[in-house]
Amino acid sequence: QKEVEQNSGPLSVPEGAIASLNCTYSDRGSQSFFWYRQYSGKSPELIMFIYSNGDKEDGRFTAQLNKASQYVSLLIRDSQPSDSATYLCAVISGTYKYIFGTGTRLKVLA
């Protein structure tokens, strides 16, 4: 069974700090990696996607991928209370299957 693992949290950071969210995956063949943000009671929304090793930056968000270590992370700079949500890591395994981690709950303290 292919898996995606995340620490469930909650991860608490003060406003303005950097939040670091981590994810490991078991399928070495995975090529596409996604971070979704999910507010309580709402559906997930895409924050970042990354395909290549290294860093990808988009505004306050940076995704980092290390395929050798099977590790993908999301950094949120200048964290805001509105960033408080559950962050889901997802990978594509095989030709159709998006596999999701259980999510990390982030709390940004004002």
Next chain:
Amino acid sequence: DGGITQSPKYLFRKEGQNVTLSCEQNLNHDAMYWYRQDPGQGLRLIYYSQIVNDFQKGDIAEGYSVSREKKESFPLTVTSAQKNPTAFYLCASSILYSGRDTGELFFGEGSRLTVL
């Protein structure tokens, strides 16, 4: 606007009843998916479809059924055989898998089913 529409948003079911959740997309996506989410849990795949008139079981298909008669529509029926159906149900769509350039899943707003 392009997107995915799920209905109803909230649904209550008595034990022994079948209920059908609607999912319609106008993104012209070939692939459609149904996920179930329980409190504090990730998304678990129920069924997926990559083409009209064809669909495949996911990890937790027992007690569910689907149809794909039109590209735009992928309804999910929660049957009385599903022993613990209370959950948040999410419909999603995507382009067909195309290697590393495969895009993300687009989600509907979800349907929350409660069994009374």
